[in-house]
Amino acid sequence: MARNVEFNEEEAIQKAMEVFWEKGYNGTSLRDLTDAMKINSSSLYNTIGDKSELYLRCITHYTDLRKKDLQQRMSSKKPAFEILVEYINDAIKVITDGRNGCMAIKAAFEVGANNKKVKAILKNDSEYADQFLTSLIKKAMDEGHLSDEEDPKLIADYFISTWTGWYESYIIHKDADKIRKMGQYFIRQISK
Amino acid sequence: MARNVEFNEEEAIQKAMEVFWEKGYNGTSLRDLTDAMKINSSSLYNTIGDKSELYLRCITHYTDLRKKDLQQRMSSKKPAFEILVEYINDAIKVITDGRNGCMAIKAAFEVGANNKKVKAILKNDSEYADQFLTSLIKKAMDEGHLSDEEDPKLIADYFISTWTGWYESYIIHKDADKIRKMGQYFIRQISK
DNA sequence: AGTTTTTTGAAACAATCATTTCAGAATTAC
């Protein structure tokens, strides 16, 4: 009957995500997007939709990638405490790699407050990470590697918050050592 | 010889700041600004300059306000630990008041990474807060109200980071109780 | 191969963007 879409949608979303990630929603023009995606705007509007719909697809893609990472970590057979420390150290590495920071955090501050759909995606993402951490912390307590004085959920919430601040700190100070020290402090605190 | 500027520059900056605070740099148009400031764009360009210069004036104004608040707190005669706890609780109140969040944090994530001048202002602001907290924590340790096992500077850095995350958490979850619990946890941790 | 349906590319769209222009109003100094 008819023709198929020529471009690879997932690749295009990936490219668009990278642009939004760097420049933010309002800082990105449609030309920026179509240039990166290597498609014409008519194709974009024909398949994905307008700028805001594309943006939603992009943060969804971003949070999906993160979800997959967490799932992989959960399937590990190592002691929970080890997985936890590894996760924290990897988080620090990502921050101090000096890339574009975390797209979800940037989105939260730029559009999250005024956009229900974006907020819902971010909330979902945050809750998934929260569950991952909570169950990990709980397991580490059961295995005797972590003090069980505090509520695992509270510590999970707390880590996620702290982690966000590390991104801001690194943007402003570019001091990787500062982040590492805070990471060590956090692990020290939850251990005792 | 000639005429004077008709509008009150400080009031105009204040109004512009509120708009930038809510909508961000890229989300704010020049019409938004001149409407709020109640001046013509020609007057704006004649006195303050273009959009980016106005923005710099606005975050400077914002950080100046914060500086004044810290100076007031420092002049208090109360025990350092008390000032510290008060500061933390006030911070939590501001967050859970549900306004526009913190302009400095929003600025850091939206433009800080790509704008040297903005970054410099934010760095200055952050260092001032850091010094305030560090000296306060140190004093509280000397006064025997705080464990002196850890480096005061580290705890100060750590609090600033955590605090940033509380803003994000509140944007996404609007859960004031969650923030309060994290605040209590923080105070508990540094006390023992 | 021919018909049908859909995608694509380039151009056009009105709206809005930040910024500038300039004549006239306003104010100061003499």
Next chain:
DNA sequence: GTAATTCTGAAATGATTGTTTCAAAAAACT
């Protein structure tokens, strides 16, 4: 009061914004 100077308001600037249009090209089906 007059002259000099600067500020203000409204309009115009060209560039860029997100989005749409439409003819031609491309594929899938019979």
